Amino acid sequence: MRKIAVAMAKGGVGKTTTAVNLAHGLAMRGHRVLLVDCDTQGQTAKFLGIAPPHGLYAFITGQDAHGQPVDRRDTIAPARPNLWLLGGGIGLVELKHWLGEQPRNLRQSILAQALVPRDGALDYLIFDCAPGWDVLSVNILMAATEVLCPVALQGPALEGLKTFFGYLMSAQRRNEALELKYILPTMYDRRTRQSSVIHHKLQKLFRKQICDPIRYNVRLSEAPSRGQSIFEYRRTASGASDYDRLVERITNGARS
């Protein structure tokens, strides 16, 4: 099973868009995927048009928001054929408190220990990380083996990248299996010089990890309000072919 964290400390760079469309793209190709929403915004459920009653908080603590016991199996919501969701949302604020109260030597690897599926039950775990950096981010990077970083080719794109890679390196000291595997340029607009300049810089810095860019595509921003992935909302949109290409890159062992 592959465990991919879609992570970047900077907000609004396309993490959730990538996590959802990648997860659905993989599921459509017959891979069994669990998408884990690690953000208090809980956007992934909205993006997929579902409203699961429980999520990651209940999965980890075994309780609902009122302290009532919850069966772990009831926390994993079916979202599409081959795709399941462990939802995020405001309950994760409580989860972070809960994690903070656990013994120091255990608290960073609680998620990694909880997320051990039955052999062969899943092919991919995809984590949609929150912006910023906290005890939950550390837990995700202890549970994941691959990191996919979306970088928006707009505004001060490279700002904060160094700090984020510093966080990654400190996580790698504790999780030797963790690898910065993919840099995904997002919101690429070939008409703007800025997009090309940032893209070239990324190509030079990350020759091995760089993926083909996801173009700026308004359909990608419309799909979530319909509760659909781009493949459902507009199969012919450039966003769908770009995310298709990402799925191909990730499933293609030779190039990944």
Ligand SMILES: Nc1ncnc2c1ncn2[C@@H]1O[C@H](COP(=O)(O)OP(=O)(O)OP(=O)(O)O)[C@@H](O)[C@H]1O
């Ligand atoms: N390639 C794209 N073209 C156009 N709009 C996009 C593209 N990718 C993402 N968006 C839109 O940009 C906004 C931010 O994207 P998204 O929510 O995926 O970012 P995020 O990194 O998860 O944000 P946050 O850090 O707040 O979790 C959303 O409205 C989304 O629909």
Ligand SMILES: [Mg+2]
């Ligand atoms: Mg997000």
